[in-house]
Amino acid sequence: MDTTTLPQQMIAQLENIVGQSFLFSDTATRTHYGHDETEDYNFPPSVVVKPANAQEISEIMKLANIYKIPVVPIGGRTGLSGGALSIYGGIGLSTERLNSITIDEKNLQAILGPAAITQQFQEAALEKGLFYPPDPSSRGSCTIGGNVAENAGGARAVKYGVTKDYVLNLEVVLPTGEIIRTGANTLKNSTGYNLTQLMVGSEGTLGIITQIVMKLLPKNTHNVLMLVPFFKAEQACEAVAAIFRAGVVPSALEFMERDAIDWGLRFLDNVNLNVKDEVQAHLLIEVDGNYPDILFAEAEKIMNVMEQFDIDEVLYADTEEQKNALWKLRRTVAEAVKSNSIYKEEDTVVPRYELPTLLKGVKAIGEKYGFKSVCYGHAGDGNLHVNIIKGDMSDDNWKNEVPKGIREIFELTVSLKGTLSGEHGIGYVQKNYMDIAFDKKQLGLMKAIKGIFDPNNILNPGKILPDVI
Ligand SMILES: Cc1cc2nc3c(=O)[nH]c(=O)nc-3n(C[C@H](O)[C@H](O)[C@H](O)COP(=O)(O)OP(=O)(O)OC[C@H]3O[C@@H](n4cnc5c(N)ncnc54)[C@H](O)[C@@H]3O)c2cc1C
Incomplete structure (x- = not known):
């Protein structure tokens, strides 16, 4: 499917639908809407349109079916699986005017x-x-x-x-x-x-x-936030399931490997946190509710669990400013990793008790294929973001060896009764690993559903389903 240029007549019809000032074919705009936050990919659409409402979008879709031109819905372009990339050119449809x-x-x-x-x-x-x-x-x-x-x-x-x-x-x-x-x-x-x-x-x-x-x-009125440093990263993962077994459901339970914290701190440079050299990982734990007494009791229960592990001094965020700084640090990790090196992010998820096995396996697979990984994520959900760092790895290894390692990581997650993505989706970059999680029958059902909705395969083609089923 090559739709890098659209028929002139179609462009005129698109202009009639959205108005001249909401159709863009200049290189700068197309390049801008050609990337999201997935690695360093850029697939510019042939044109970008910014419709005002559902009616205009409906007319665009009808026109696209006549010409068999792909349409890619584009939101904030923060996606990490390449879903908003116009891999076959065509129409990039930005929803940005529908923001009520x-x-x-x-x-x-x-x-x-x-x-x-x-x-x-x-x-x-x-x-x-x-x-x-x-x-x-x-x-x-x-x-x-x-x-x-x-x-x-x-x-x-x-x-x-x-x-x-x-x-x-x-x-x-x-x-x-x-x-x-x-x-x-x-x-x-x-x-x-x-x-x-x-x-x-x-x-x-x-x-x-x-x-x-x-x-x-x-809305809740109160929360307690604590940062727990662990001397062993696998123990931080073990502690996750132990918290729930102790009868507490935290409102957040985030894991950050040492590099994730260090890179985040360097990236922000205005958060003060002293981390001992021997610390390998942190858990950021929040409980929330309306009654401070209950929250303090829950925090104490969590502390009792933490003390069963090899940990350094726990930091309680006393003020709103401290809480915001810790959350800022956590939220910045992805950007911090990106600013360090080209990377690939895998959004692995397993039942939470299997997290230590997953972490250990990821590191062993990295050693086998010669890559470093920085891991962090929503540990309470068993969701570990594995960031594979290119660093000074050769282009050849990056292209040919790393995908073999990624395949092994996904095989491991599936063997642990987990799956490929917890929240970032499959999109463009993970689609050819879908055979690890689904057999031909399951993939065939998904393809049939796609066919019923989109008989001409023009809405965001080349995403989710593998190239060969
Ligand atoms: C620094 C950073 C941190 C992140 N943290 C998290 C996190 O904690 N949790 C998490 O889940 N994700 C996270 N993400 C991933 C990303 O932000 C989410 O996937 C988000 O939902 C994407 O929204 P978006 O508006 O940017 O969509 P886009 O990237 O523009 O599009 C994503 C997909 O949605 C489709 N789409 C967009 N709008 C529509 C629409 N109106 N109708 C139909 N399809 C549409 C696109 O075609 C594409 O397939 C993070 C990303 C970054 C860069």
Whole structure:
């Protein structure tokens, strides 16, 4: 499929739909919308369009079907699996003009345009005393539409769940151009196949989400945050499952290997934290609720668990400033890694008790294939982000050896009853590992679903499903 240039007549028709000032074919704009945060990839679309509403998107999809031109939905471009890359050129469809945020206080719900920035939505909810828990570290620039498309998680998923747990109803433009609603604005719904949840996590391959109805919670008033340094990284992973067995469900439970902390500290240079040379990893642990006494009791229970391991002095964040600094450090790790070297990030996830085995296995596979990895992530969910660092590795090894190592890492996660991605999606970069998690029958079902929604395979083609099934 080569659609690096579009027929002139089609461009004129696109202009008629979105208006001249919302169609861009200059190199700078195409390059800008040609990348997300996945490695160093850039696949510029042939044109970028910025429609105003679902109706315009519907007309674009109908036109694209006539010309058989691919369309790629583009949100905040913070994706880490290459879902928003226009790998075959075609139309890059930025949702950025659909960014409305309406909070429905009566029902504890929100009605959102897909381009609403996650943090702005969280803050709008907080202003009304309400809480939207999913909290991807990229919240300052990712969009709610992108979060739904990837089923994003983040630090608070361990207690509150991921994006799918908050989506009640969607408006979607199908690849063929019809506009549908997937469900109802209700907390319960046992009415037919669950189209809402089929759309969640479909990475822009089954439809373009144009409106989202989200559930909200009342906001909590208090939290306790602590940073626990471990002298052995595997013990930090062991401690994760032990916390739950002690009867506490933290609102965040994050793992950071030594390099992740060091690189984060260097990247920020305004967070003061003294880490002893012998420390190999940290757990950042938060409990939240409305009653300080209960939270302190839970924190004490966690401390009792921590003391069973080889740890250094625990840091309790006393002030809001300290809490913000620790969260900033955690949220910065991905950017800090990126600023150090070209890297590949694998979003492995296993049942949480298997985390120590996963970490040990990742390091052994790295030694076998000659790569260094920096690991961190949402340990409470068993979700370990494995960042494979290129450093001074030869291009040849990077291209030919590292993928073999990645395959072994995924084989390990699946053997531990885990899977390839916990929250970043499969997109472009992980699709050819899907055979590790699914057999031909399962992949065939997914392909058939894609075919029903998108008979001409024009909505975000070349994503999720492997090249050969
Ligand atoms: C520093 C950093 C930290 C991160 N931390 C986390 C984290 O803690 N947790 C987490 O889950 N993720 C995290 N991510 C990954 C990323 O932010 C999420 O995947 C996010 O959901 C992507 O949203 P986006 O708006 O940037 O989408 P994009 O990157 O623009 O697109 C992602 C996918 O969604 C599709 N899409 C976008 N909008 C729509 C729409 N309206 N309809 C249909 N499909 C659409 C695109 O086609 C693409 O396939 C992080 C990324 C970075 C760079």
